[in-house]
Amino acid sequence: MSSIRIAIIGGGPAGLTLARLLQINNISCTVFELDTEAFSRDQGGTVDLHARGGQLALKHAGLTDEFKKYARPEGEVMKLVKFDGRVVFDENMEGNARPEQYADRPEIDRMNLQQLLLQSLKPGTVVWAKKLQFVENSSTDPGRYNLQFEDSREEGFDLVVGADGAWSKVRSYLTDQQPYYSGVTAIELWATHFNKKHQWLSDFVGAGSCFMFAEGRAIQCQKLGNNSIRVYAGVRQPESWLEDCGIDWSEPDTARKELVEQYYADCGDDLKGALLDANDKLVPRKMWMLPVGYRWKSDAGVTLIGDAAHLMTPYAGVGVNLAMVDSLDLATAIIGCDGDGAKIPGAIRAFEDKMLTRAEQFAKRTYKGLIGHFSADGCEEMLERLKGR
Numbered sequence: 001m002s003s004i005r006i007a008i009i010g011g012g013p014a015g016l017t018l019a020r021l022l023q024i025n026n027i028s029c030t031v032f033e034l035d036t037e038a039f040s041r042d043q044g045g046t047v048d049l050h051a052r053g054g055q056l057a058l059k060h061a062g063l064t065d066e067f068k069k070y071a072r073p074e075g076e077v078m079k080l081v082k083f084d085g086r087v088v089f090d091e092n093m094e095g096n097a098r099p100e101q102y103a104d105r106p107e108i109d110r111m112n113l114q115q116l117l118l119q120s121l122k123p124g125t126v127v128w129a130k131k132l133q134f135v136e137n138s139s140t141d142p143g144r145y146n147l148q149f150e151d152s153r154e155e156g157f158d159l160v161v162g163a164d165g166a167w168s169k170v171r172s173y174l175t176d177q178q179p180y181y182s183g184v185t186a187i188e189l190w191a192t193h194f195n196k197k198h199q200w201l202s203d204f205v206g207a208g209s210c211f212m213f214a215e216g217r218a219i220q221c222q223k224l225g226n227n228s229i230r231v232y233a234g235v236r237q238p239e240s241w242l243e244d245c246g247i248d249w250s251e252p253d254t255a256r257k258e259l260v261e262q263y264y265a266d267c268g269d270d271l272k273g274a275l276l277d278a279n280d281k282l283v284p285r286k287m288w289m290l291p292v293g294y295r296w297k298s299d300a301g302v303t304l305i306g307d308a309a310h311l312m313t314p315y316a317g318v319g320v321n322l323a324m325v326d327s328l329d330l331a332t333a334i335i336g337c338d339g340d341g342a343k344i345p346g347a348i349r350a351f352e353d354k355m356l357t358r359a360e361q362f363a364k365r366t367y368k369g370l371i372g373h374f375s376a377d378g379c380e381e382m383l384e385r386l387k388g389r
């Protein structure tokens with residue numbers, strides 16, 4: 001058993017994957033998570049795990065078979081619609097389906113991913129209801145770190161890993177850099193129990209995703225494995241748009257109608273219908289990002305993985321995959337230290353260099369996706385990518 005004391009802040013995909021990879025290599029760690037218990041909040045929609053991304057990390061974690069139980073290859077099926085309603089690409093149509101060998105990015109509901117990772121950990125690994133406020137150097141134990149939580153304090157860690165997402169408190173130990181508004185806000189609309197209440201929407205979306213991209217606007221509909229659909233209505237608007245636009249988001253039924261009338265009136269009837277039909281819940285989301293290629297000065301015993309390190313918008317669909325590969329690389333670096341704390345600073349430096357070089361490439365691609373998707377040629381650009389894949 002390793003003598004290095006490791007704290008992981010945040011029990012999302014990054015933190016839980018890292019914990020699993022360490023544990024199967026006999027390295028103990030504790031995950032501190034702000035949620036009060038497992039699944040105490042919605043975990044989000046569906047994500048596709050790439051062969052060289054999330055799937056690779058799960059393979060090293062010995063969880064491929066478990067992943068296959070929940071994986072939904074049919075979630076990869078894509079439909080693309082122009083803003084005026086013309087369907088320009090549809091893999092649901094007979095004869096259009098991709099050959100099986102290309103189906104290497106199965107979707108998984110985020111809830112199921114969370115569940116399979118949590119179940120793989122030793123009991124007690126995750127300490128719930130621990131909201132980190134800040135990390136600080138120990139004044140009594142040089143080279144070690146203390147964690148201040150809202151209601152308690154934990155002391156004497158050799159390594160603190162910030163897997164605490166977009167608004168990371170661990171990041172604040174390393175840098176003043178905060179995420180900034182990406183220029184896009186998405187209104188997330190839910191349709192639950194589609195087999196009973198939303199059959200039309202289910203037929204329109206098809207087996208996987210149905211996307212529309214146009215100048216300043218996008219609609220992304222995604223089917224989940226739990227008989228529900230998420231529809232994201234994205235608009236390129238100023239940061240204060242949610243507050244200033246005159247739509248009362250606390251009144252979802254009127255808000256959806258006003259959203260459609262004011263921002264999607266010229267769209268095809270099916271697209272408008274999708275926004276109106278997904279009427280079970282409405283969640284407005286501003287999209288934030290860290291600067292492309294952002295780096296911080298490496299620290300001896302504090303590092304970041306996942307969104308905490310390189311938050312991007314979802315417009316290239318890579319965030320979870322990067323987060324899980326970060327965990328794989330960091331676990332490999334820690335394992336390579338053989339329990340010798342003196343080797344940790346060098347291992348962190350090398351890990352961060354690799355992680356941030358990779359993240360920069362994907363951040364550039366994601367930024368291109370953000371600009372491209374919300375342009376007049378957004379659909380054409382996506383069509384070229386789909387034909388090429």
Ligand SMILES: Cc1cc2nc3c(=O)[nH]c(=O)nc-3n(C[C@H](O)[C@H](O)[C@H](O)COP(=O)(O)OP(=O)(O)OC[C@H]3O[C@@H](n4cnc5c(N)ncnc54)[C@H](O)[C@@H]3O)c2cc1C
Nearest residue numbers: 010012013014034131132164165306307314317318319320
């Ligand atoms: C609408 C949307 C759609 C997306 N779609 C995709 C997709 O299709 N494919 C894809 O690859 N990615 C997608 N992403 C991105 C993906 O969700 C993230 O990149 C991924 O969740 C990052 O994982 P993480 O573990 O780093 O952070 P998170 O998932 O954010 O997990 C962070 C964890 O830390 C906890 N935490 C936060 N603060 C504290 C604190 N102070 N103390 C203790 N715990 C704390 C949180 O409760 C959470 O459990 C999408 C994102 C959004 C918003």
